[in-house]
Amino acid sequence: MIGFYTVMEGVIAFFLIAGGVFAFIGSFGLARLKDFFMRLHxxxxxSTLGVGCVLIASMCYFSLIEGSLSLQGMLITIFLFITAPVSAHLLAKSALHYKLARDPRTLDDIEELKDGEDDEKPNGENGHLP
Structure with missing residues (x-):
């Protein structure tokens, strides 16, 4: 029969490998994608999921070693999962505000990124509802 520690070592190894794979994919996307809006993903x-997996593995390891639940790892993980989407949203909003250039392959028609030429036309002529 497989012991509890052997199963927990397998779980910890799984989370460490998954965290490394997700962090690698996130950093690869950051390096290879063309514009800011694509790179933000x-x-x-x-990468947030990768770091979260590593933190969960750390929490499992120290809980196994100490014999009690590791609250510090859990608090760091919760803090990470709350702050990362908020910071990404703020970065995207500031990029929209500064009208950063985007790759032509981005197909969405984002209203905030238009040049401002349509603002001088009366309502209805630029294709927008009044």
Whole structure:
């Protein structure tokens, strides 16, 4: 019969490997994607999940070693999962405010990124509802 410690070592190894894979994918996306709006997805989603997996593995390891629940790892993980989407949202909003250039392959028609030429036309002529 497989012991409890052997199963927990397998769980910890799984979370460490998954965290490394997600962090690698996030950093690869940050390096390879073309504009700011595309690059924002790498760190905000996959890298956060990768660091979260590593923190969960750390929490499991120290809980196993100490014999009690590791609250510090849990608090760090919760803080990370709360702050990462908020910071990504604020970065995206500031990029929209500064009208950063985007890659032509981005197909969405974002109203905030338009040049401002349509603002001088009366309502209804620029295709927007009044």
């Amino acid at each position: 790498g760190p905000s989603k996959t």
